[in-house]
Amino acid sequence: MRDVILLIKIKLKMLLNGIRFASGGKWIKVTILSLIGASFTWGLYVLFYRILVYLKGVPLLGPFLIVRLISMIFLVFFVMLVFSNIITAFSTIYFSSDLNLLLLTPLSFRSVFIFKFFETMFYSNWMVLFFLLPVLAAYANINSALFTFYLWIFVALFPYFVICTSIGILLSVVLMRLFPSKKTRDIFLVLGIVLGASTYLLVRFLQPEKLVNPDVMMGVMQYLVTVKTPMTKFAPSFWITQSIVSMVKYNLGRSFFYLGILSVSAFLISLVTVLIAQKIYYTGWAGAQEGGKKKKPKVYNSKHRIKESRFPFRFSGPMRALLAKDIKTFFRETSQWSQLLLLGTLIIVYLYNIYKLPLPYFYLKSIISFLNIGVAGFVLASVALRFVFPAVSLEKDNFWIIRASPISVKKFLWEKFWISLIPLLLLAGCLIVFSNILLEVDRFFMILSCATVAILTVGLTALGTGMGAIFPRFNVENIAQIESSMGGMFYMVFSLFYVAVILVLEALPVRMYFFYKLSGKAFFNIKILVILGLIFLVVNVAVVFIPMVLGIRKIKNLEI
Amino acid sequence: MLQIINLTKTFGSLKAIDNLNLDIPEGEIFGFLGPNGAGKTTTIKIMCGLLKPTEGKVLIDGYDIQKEPEKAKQIIGLIPDHPFIYPKLTGREFLRFIGSLYRIPLKEQEEKIPELFNMFELNQWSDDLIESYSHGMQQKLVMSGVLLHNPKVIFLDEPMVGLDPKSARLVKEIFFNLSKRGVTIFMSTHTLEIAEKMCHRIGIIQTGKVIALGSKETLQENISPDKNLEDIFLELTGGTEYAELLKYL
Numbered sequence: 001m002r003d004v005i006l007l008i009k010i011k012l013k014m015l016l017n018g019i020r021f022a023s024g025g026k027w028i029k030v031t032i033l034s035l036i037g038a039s040f041t042w043g044l045y046v047l048f049y050r051i052l053v054y055l056k057g058v059p060l061l062g063p064f065l066i067v068r069l070i071s072m073i074f075l076v077f078f079v080m081l082v083f084s085n086i087i088t089a090f091s092t093i094y095f096s097s098d099l100n101l102l103l104l105t106p107l108s109f110r111s112v113f114i115f116k117f118f119e120t121m122f123y124s125n126w127m128v129l130f131f132l133l134p135v136l137a138a139y140a141n142i143n144s145a146l147f148t149f150y151l152w153i154f155v156a157l158f159p160y161f162v163i164c165t166s167i168g169i170l171l172s173v174v175l176m177r178l179f180p181s182k183k184t185r186d187i188f189l190v191l192g193i194v195l196g197a198s199t200y201l202l203v204r205f206l207q208p209e210k211l212v213n214p215d216v217m218m219g220v221m222q223y224l225v226t227v228k229t230p231m232t233k234f235a236p237s238f239w240i241t242q243s244i245v246s247m248v249k250y251n252l253g254r255s256f257f258y259l260g261i262l263s264v265s266a267f268l269i270s271l272v273t274v275l276i277a278q279k280i281y282y283t284g285w286a287g288a289q290e291g292g293k294k295k296k297p298k299v300y301n302s303k304h305r306i307k308e309s310r311f312p313f314r315f316s317g318p319m320r321a322l323l324a325k326d327i328k329t330f331f332r333e334t335s336q337w338s339q340l341l342l343l344g345t346l347i348i349v350y351l352y353n354i355y356k357l358p359l360p361y362f363y364l365k366s367i368i369s370f371l372n373i374g375v376a377g378f379v380l381a382s383v384a385l386r387f388v389f390p391a392v393s394l395e396k397d398n399f400w401i402i403r404a405s406p407i408s409v410k411k412f413l414w415e416k417f418w419i420s421l422i423p424l425l426l427l428a429g430c431l432i433v434f435s436n437i438l439l440e441v442d443r444f445f446m447i448l449s450c451a452t453v454a455i456l457t458v459g460l461t462a463l464g465t466g467m468g469a470i471f472p473r474f475n476v477e478n479i480a481q482i483e484s485s486m487g488g489m490f491y492m493v494f495s496l497f498y499v500a501v502i503l504v505l506e507a508l509p510v511r512m513y514f515f516y517k518l519s520g521k522a523f524f525n526i527k528i529l530v531i532l533g534l535i536f537l538v539v540n541v542a543v544v545f546i547p548m549v550l551g552i553r554k555i556k557n558l559e560i
Numbered sequence: 561m562l563q564i565i566n567l568t569k570t571f572g573s574l575k576a577i578d579n580l581n582l583d584i585p586e587g588e589i590f591g592f593l594g595p596n597g598a599g600k601t602t603t604i605k606i607m608c609g610l611l612k613p614t615e616g617k618v619l620i621d622g623y624d625i626q627k628e629p630e631k632a633k634q635i636i637g638l639i640p641d642h643p644f645i646y647p648k649l650t651g652r653e654f655l656r657f658i659g660s661l662y663r664i665p666l667k668e669q670e671e672k673i674p675e676l677f678n679m680f681e682l683n684q685w686s687d688d689l690i691e692s693y694s695h696g697m698q699q700k701l702v703m704s705g706v707l708l709h710n711p712k713v714i715f716l717d718e719p720m721v722g723l724d725p726k727s728a729r730l731v732k733e734i735f736f737n738l739s740k741r742g743v744t745i746f747m748s749t750h751t752l753e754i755a756e757k758m759c760h761r762i763g764i765i766q767t768g769k770v771i772a773l774g775s776k777e778t779l780q781e782n783i784s785p786d787k788n789l790e791d792i793f794l795e796l797t798g799g800t801e802y803a804e805l806l807k808y809l
Contacts, residue, residue: 321660325649332648332689397644404608405661406634559611 003111007102008118025486032489037130045134052142066139067245073135074237077128078164085168086175087192088124090185092116093169093281094176094288103285113277117270121165129157136244143248152247156259159266160240166269170276177280180287186334193338197345204349236262318407322415326391335479339386347430350379354435366514369441373449373506376431377456377499381492383427388420388464389491390482392555393473399560409555413469413548421461428457444513448506456502459543460495466547467491470554498543505536561586561744562607562713567616569602569768576602578768580616584746584761586712589739591759592748595797599768600748601641604715607746608638620713634662637706641718643698647691651682651701654690655708662709669708676704679734680727695722703731714738716747720754732758756789766797 022030055069056062093099093116102112136153139145175184239262246255330336354372359365392413395402402412432453436446471487482488509532512523567580577599584590594600605611607618609625609632618625623632645654652673659669677683680700685693693701699722706714714735720728735745735758749755755762756776764772764779772779776789783792 317660317663321657325646325653325657328653329646329648398646400610400638400640401645401658401661403610404633404636404638405658406630406663407661408630557612560605 001111001114003107004114004118007107007111007115011115011119029484029486029489033484041130041134044131045138048135048138049141052138056142067241070135070139070245071237071241073132074160074241075235077132078160078235078237081124081128081161081164082168082171083192083195085120085124085165086172087185087188089116089120089169089172090176090188092120092123093172094285095185099285109282110274110278113281114274117165117169117273120169121161124165124168125161129161132157139244140248145248146250149247152255153244156240156243156247156262159259159262160236162266162270163236163262166266166273170269170273173273173277173281173284176284176288180284189334190338190341193341197341200345201348204352236265239265318405319411319415322407322412323419326415326419343383343427346379346383347427350375350431351434351438354438357439359439362518363514365439365441366445366517369436369439369445369449370503370507370510372435372439373432373452373456374499374503376428376435376449376453377460377502378496379431380424380428380453380457380460381495381499384420384424384460384464384495385483385488385492386479388416388424388461389468389488390479391416391420391465392468392551393476393482394479396474396476399474403558403560410552413465413552413555416468417461417465417548420465421458424457424461425454428453442517448510452502452506455540456499459498459502459540462544463495463498463547464491466549466551467494469551470547472555472558474560498539501539502536505532505539508532561588561621562590562746563619564603564607565617565619567603567606567618568614569599569606569611570614576768577606577613580765580768580770582763582770582773584744586744587739587742588760589735589745589747589758591755591762592746592765593750593752593755593762593793594748594765598765598797600765601717603765604638604717604746604748608636608715609633634709635712637709637711637714639699639702639706639714639716639719641721643695643702645690645698645702648689650689651677651686651693654701655705658705659708664709672708673704676707679730680704696724696727699723700727703734707734711743713744713746716745716749718749718751719747720749720751752790752793762789764793764796771796 051069052066055065058065093113096116099112102115103109133153137150140149140153172188175188239258243255243258243262246252246258357368359368429450432449433446436449441449467487467490468482471485471490473482473485473487476482509529512525515521515523562582562584564580564582567577568575569577580599580603582590592600592603602611606613607620607625609629612626620632621635623635625632646657649657655673655676656669659666659673664672674683677686680703682697682700682704685697690698690701699719703719716735719731719735723731732754735747739745739760747755747759759776761773761775762779763770772783772792774782779789779792780787784795787795
């Protein structure tokens with residue numbers, strides 16, 4: 001255990017050094033993220049407080065429904081946490097870069113494993129903790145709980161998290177023993193994304209907005225009462241719910257009883273996990289480090305050559321090489337292409353939301369159709385943050401190849417622009433055309449919104465590519481660090497501002513058109529239209545060229 | 561072929577290269593030696609256009625690497641000590657990529673790529689992803705990429721790191737032959753034996769300044785006729801002072 005404490009101390013030291021040596025930019029970033037996190041937590045607290053107050057007011061069933069709701073939250077999180085622990089465990093226990101050093105030292109496998117257990121537990125559960133705290137605080141507040149209840153939350157959550165982590169790690173250890181390969185991790189990563197996307201779709205299709213309707217709400221409550229879940233009594237989610245609910249009522253005996261069950265189970269399952277890992281962890285880890293089986297040399301046929309020489313499109317040799325390289329690496333990186341699944345889900349939900357919008361009047365429909373351009377712009381900006389902004393940074397340590405080659409920086413960056421623009425235009429087209437069809441807009445509006453979104457796409461792509469080059473992050477382990485960097489934040493602020501400016505510039509001409517449609521009289525002021533058109537042109541040219549030129553300049557002067 | 565004129569590079573208050581001047585003719589193998597942190601990799605990076613000089617310039621076959629980077633880069637090849645290459649491409653795809661970047665005609669690529677795979681004994685892995693390659697295999701792949709576009713000047717930064725003895729011998733032979741055909745080779749290395757055997761001229765750099773320059777024989781004549789290159793190097797760079805300390809270990 002001394003070794004485990006030493007390893008945890010080192011980890012904490014690294015964390016503290018991160019704070020000690022943080023730059024001014026990092027502090028700004030942390031402050032902004034903290035503010036966003038605090039607002040989210042507060043919003044969650046207010047939302048749950050209202051829900052719980054509402055449920056408490058339901059005659060006879062109120063307290064029962066609240067317990068059911070909390071129990072369901074813990075059950076859902078239990079499943080999610082087990083899955084998240086499986087995926088995290090692959091990275092922390094098998095593919096973490098520090099393992100090569102740790103397993104080279106005379107530390108026992110058990111010590112390293114226990115240390116990695118805590119690491120996995122921290123990475124997998126901290127976000128859920130931030131979600132659960134406002135929910136449970138709201139619950140405490142409506143019951144006027146004592147201060148000790150808040151401490152009790154932490155005491156009860158610890159064994160709950162230990163159980164989730166133990167099950168997740170145990171499954172990953174067994175899986176890696178049976179299939180020791182990086183592919184196992186990739187498969188679970190994709191499964192995780194599919195699970196997340198499916199849950200999102202399911203929740204959306206259940207139409208939670210209907211719960212606002214009291215008649216529907218009553219029906220749901222009746223359903224909750226009648227549903228029998230006897231198995232729940234054997235699940236950690238039930239134990240933690242009972243322990244917390246009993247504590248709020250100050251029923252200490254019952255609360256301690258369920259905490260006892262939770263703690264003993266946590267101890268036993270973590271012990272079993274460590275004991276099993278002691279037997280099979282090393283074999284799985286060693287197997288995971290090995291490459292795939294050596295294959296016979298392939299015959300390089302002429303068909304392949306023809307396909308490559310024509311693909312993609314009619315760009316020059318170096319440009320085509322860069323395009324082909326980017327496309328291949330994108331589709332071979334599971335963490336990259338799997339994001340397309342989330343993107344697909346996003347489009348479905350976006351279109352479904354528009355389909356479900358109640359728009360009985362022409363006026364309302366017109367406003368929504370116009371605002372739809374802005375929403376589409378916002379979606380495209382977010383997608384560009386994920387796929388376009390990191391394009392330069394994703395060259396990572398390989399960037400020396402580009403810089404040492406005779407390809408110009410200008411060509412390199414414009415290649416990044418083109419390769420992002422084409423799929424983004426397709427996405428933009430799908431979003432705006434289908435949403436316009438669902439909104440039943442007229443021809444003028446269809447043309448206007450399609451043209452605007454196409455221009456926005458060009459602007460956002462250039463902004464993303466250029467700013468990605470101005471703020472490159474080559475030394476990152478995952479793409480999330482690029483998106484959440486200072487540059488990523490600047491990009492998001494600029495892109496949203498750009499979308500807003502375009503909407504403002506179009507607002508007046510659109511208003512003129514709607515007046516014309518409603519009254520039949522022409523209100524067009526040519527002078528204003530020309531001025532707005534010129535500003536529109538200048539803004540778009542600036543958004544396309546300024547970030548690209550600055551990005552090219554930055555890369556030219558970049559020292560690697 | 562390769563001219564370094566009044567080259568200076570500073571990082572903040574640190575002068576990594578201090579008014580460096582070198583003139584390396586066509587077909588010469590030039591060994592660039594120096595202790596850690598002397599400025600060897602910085603010099604190579606500036607010559608390849610990966611770093612900007614604070615002062616001075618580098619001319620490659622008459623092209624200034626800062627003013628005409630594309631023309632200069634078309635005729636150079638770099639083999640770094642840690643060859644990071646796209647892990648999600650196969651070896652063959654990587655060479656095709658390099659071939660296209662340097663505008664090598666497709667037909668020529670089709671002919672040369674299998675030859676290079678054969679020469680470096682990478683045939684078996686040519687269609688595997690690079691992420692499954694060992695360090696030595698990646699090094700050989702980068703060398704193949706450099707040889708694919710027939711550069712006039714090759715920069716080598718610790719070229720033998722990670723290579724097995726057979727490959728190391730092969731690489732030495734290749735560079736000897738290239739030098740005979742007029743290719744200039746600028747090699748930074750810590751392996752003094754390699755420098756002694758391979759290089760026509762040697763430059764020793766310390767704290768950014770060249771402190772000795774010439775052929776092995778010239779260095780011996782000027783510094784100490786009865787000493788080998790290792791002794792000369794240690795004498796110049798101060799390595800002999802450790803001998804006393806080592807007695808206690």
